[in-house]
Structures are given as C-alpha cells and as structure tokens.
Amino acid sequence: MAEKILVTGGAGYIGSHCVLELVEAGYVPVVIDNFHNAIRGADALPESLRRVQQIVCQPILFQELDITDEAALQELFSKHRFSAVMHFAGLKAVGESVQKPLEYYRVNLTGTIRLLETMKAHDVRNIVFSSSATVYGDPKYLPLDENHPVGGCTNPYGKSKYFIEEMIRDLCKAERDWNAVLLRYFNPIGAHESGMIGEDPQGIPNNLMPYVAQVAVGRREFLSVFGNDYRTDDGTGVRDYIHVVDLAKGHIAALKKLKENCGCKIYNLGTGTGYSVLQMVRAMEKASGREVR
Numbered sequence: 001m002a003e004k005i006l007v008t009g010g011a012g013y014i015g016s017h018c019v020l021e022l023v024e025a026g027y028v029p030v031v032i033d034n035f036h037n038a039i040r041g042a043d044a045l046p047e048s049l050r051r052v053q054q055i056v057c058q059p060i061l062f063q064e065l066d067i068t069d070e071a072a073l074q075e076l077f078s079k080h081r082f083s084a085v086m087h088f089a090g091l092k093a094v095g096e097s098v099q100k101p102l103e104y105y106r107v108n109l110t111g112t113i114r115l116l117e118t119m120k121a122h123d124v125r126n127i128v129f130s131s132s133a134t135v136y137g138d139p140k141y142l143p144l145d146e147n148h149p150v151g152g153c154t155n156p157y158g159k160s161k162y163f164i165e166e167m168i169r170d171l172c173k174a175e176r177d178w179n180a181v182l183l184r185y186f187n188p189i190g191a192h193e194s195g196m197i198g199e200d201p202q203g204i205p206n207n208l209m210p211y212v213a214q215v216a217v218g219r220r221e222f223l224s225v226f227g228n229d230y231r232t233d234d235g236t237g238v239r240d241y242i243h244v245v246d247l248a249k250g251h252i253a254a255l256k257k258l259k260e261n262c263g264c265k266i267y268n269l270g271t272g273t274g275y276s277v278l279q280m281v282r283a284m285e286k287a288s289g290r291e292v293r
Contacts, residue, residue, distance in 0.1 A: 002028045005255070006082045006124075008067055008115065009089030011038035011046035013199040014130065014188055017248040018086060019049065020197070023056045025252050030080055032065040033089070037201060051196040067111035070118065077122040084126035084258055085119060086251060087112065090160070093206045094134070097157035108160035109167075116171065125178045126258040128251055131165055133186045133240075133268065134158030143240075143272045146184075165266075172264035179262050181254035186240040186270030188247050189280075199244070208239075212281055216290045223292055225277055236277035240270040 005022055009015050010031035022029040033046060041047030049060045065072050067089045090108040091097065097104040119127065136144055137152030153159040165182050172178045189209045191198025205211040214220045228235040250269045257265060275283075281292050 002026055003083040004028045004030055004080055006076075006080070006085045007031045008085065008087050009033055009130075010086075011035070011048050011062075012088060013048075013201070014185075014244060014247060015086075015088040016046075016048035016052055016197050017192060017244050018088070018251045019060060020052050020055060020192065021245075021248040021252050022086075023052075023058065023060075027255075028061070030061045030063075030076075030082070032063050032067070032076065034064065034066040036091070039200075039202065048197050055192070055194050055196055067115050068107060070114045073114060073118040074121070077118050077124070082122075082124050084128065084255055085115070085124060086128045086130070086255075087115060088130045089115075090130075092157060094155050094157045095206065097155050097160070101156040104156045104160050105163075108157075109163055112164050112167065116167070125175075126180075127168065127178075128181045128183065128254045128258070129164065129168060131182045131184045132158060132161045133184050133270065135162040135165060135184060144268065144270075146266050146268055169264050176263070178264075179258045180264045181257050181262070182264065182266045183250060183254060184266065184268045185247065186242055186268070188244045189241045190243040190245065192245060208277060208280060209284070212284045212292055213288075215292050216284055216288045221293075223281065225281075230276075232276050234276050234278045238274035238276045240272065240274050241280070242270050 005027050007015055007019055007029050010019050011033035019029045019031055031049060038046040038048060041050040045062055049062055053060050089111060091104050133144060134153055135150045135158055136148050137154055151162055153162050168180045172180055199210045201210055212223060215223045225236060227237055230237050232238050247269055285292050
C-alpha cells in the first residue's frame with residue numbers, strides 16, 4: 001500500500017509542486033491549507049491543487065485546515081495513518097514579518113508546536129521541514145554551507161525558521177525515534193513544465209520573479225529595482241536561485257533519507273551560483289519575448 005504523506009501548506013507555490021512530485025513518486029499526499037496564500041478554485045479545492053489533479057489525472061486529498069487548530073489536527077491524524085509529514089505551512093513574507101512579528105511567531109511557532117505534539121500523540125515520527133537560508137543571517141563567507149553559523153537572523157520570519165529548527169533538533173536529541181530533514185532553501189523560481197502551476201501570489205508579490213512576470217504580461221506597469229551600487233558586475237543584488245521542480249525533487253530525496261533512521265539532518269537547497277537582479281530580468285525577457293520596463 002502506498003505511503004500517505006501529510007503536506008501542510010500544500011496549496012502554496014512550493015507545496016503544490018511537491019504534491020505533484022509525491023504523486024509521481026508513488027506516494028499518497030494528504031494536503032491541508034488555510035487559503036492564506038492560495039486561490040480558492042472549484043469543488044472547494046485550491047486552484048493550484050485542481051491543476052495538479054489535471055496534470056496527474058487523479059484526485060488529490062485535501063482538507064481546509066489551519067495548523068494552529070489543535071482539535072482539527074487531532075481529528076485529521078485520527079482519520080489517516082501518515083508515514084511522514086512535509087511541513088510548509090506558515091507565514092513567509094520577510095517585510096511583513098518586521099511589521100507583524102507577533103503574528104509570525106504565533107502562526108509559525110505555535111502552529112509547528114501543535115503539529116509536532118499531534119504527530120507525537122499519533123506515533124508519527126518523521127518530518128521534512130521547509131526552512132530557509134535566512135537562518136544564516138548576513139553571510140560570514142560564501143558560498144554558504146551547512147556549517148555556516150546560524151541564528152544571526154535579521155527579521156522575525158528568519159528567526160521563526162531558526163527557532164523551529166532548534167525545536168526539531170532538540171526533539172530529535174531527546175527522543176531518538178524521531179527523524180527529521182531540515183531543508184534550507186535559497187530562492188525558488190520557475191514553474192512546472194506544463195505551465196499549469198507556478199508562482200502567482202495574491203496581492204503584491206514579495207519575490208522578484210513573480211513581480212517581473214506580472215510586469216511582462218502587463219499586470220503591473222513597471223519594475224522598480226532597489227539598489228544599483230552593490231559590489232557586483234551590474235550594481236544590482238545577487239542571489240542564489242533554484243528551480244522549484246528541483247526543490248520539490250529534493251523533498252522526495254529527503255523522504256528517502258528519513259527511512260534510514262537518520263536522526264536530524266540539515267541540507268541547503270540551492271545551486272551555489274549567484275545571479276543579479278538585472279540578469280534575472282534579462283532572462284525573463286528572453287524567455288517570454290516581452291520587454292520588462
């Protein structure tokens with residue numbers, strides 16, 4: 001029988017791509033999401049998952065649920081026998097986290113604690129956590145590796161990821177039957193080759209590429225580039241970008257790692273190569289055939 005994997009926040013950009021990869025790898029994903037950053041589609045499904053269903057030609061199990069709702073989590077775990085959890089759910093806008101720190105700590109930390117407690121109560125001891133390279137703070141050296149010091153986070157979003165990592169690491173130390181893979185993302189971009197799912201956030205995008213894409217298709221008038229005096233070839237900021245499908249495949253590899261009774265493992269998910277803002281804009285122009293002003 002195929003293993004059931006709980007995917008929290010699975011209607012989002014990264015989560016929906018991971019749901020697709022789970023199905024293609026032979027798993028049965030069960031998705032929960034509260035629609036905070038997902039568009040509601042037909043049949044009470046998030047639009048992203050409706051499209052995943054079309055791609056994989058099979059239904060996706062979904063329940064609208066907030067991870068801070070402990071009773072709902074307990075009921076969910078009573079209905080399903082999960083072999084592992086992929087944990088994406090949480091607030092994720094860096095700028096907003098500075099304005100609403102308590103909200104970020106409440107949702108991200110409290111939600112994760114309730115998830116872990118529910119997992120423990122139902123004897124589910126395997127988790128893949130969606131962390132972030134923001135846990136490194138300002139780099140002390142480049143390229144960043146997993147041995148780089150952590151905790152020097154510059155915003156509440158990054159701090160919440162760091163605190164969750166510490167919680168999971170402490171849990172794995174205290175209870176040796178727990179296994180966790182903490183995946184520190186750099187900057188996910190791109191979309192599934194079908195073109196049916198990708199990053200199309202509600203409201204003003206927080207990330208570069210969806211903003212560039214919206215300008216390219218005429219939904220926004222122009223792109224403002226902040227900063228032109230960085231110590232880079234063209235003066236704009238450089239970031240490490242990773243294709244979202246590669247990122248999703250990394251989660252499948254993490255699931256396989258859990259089966260080795262690995263304890264707590266940490267992996268960066270990036271390429272180790274940086275590209276500037278203007279390089280990314282030119283790449284979008286070339287790929288789309290449209291000018292980005």
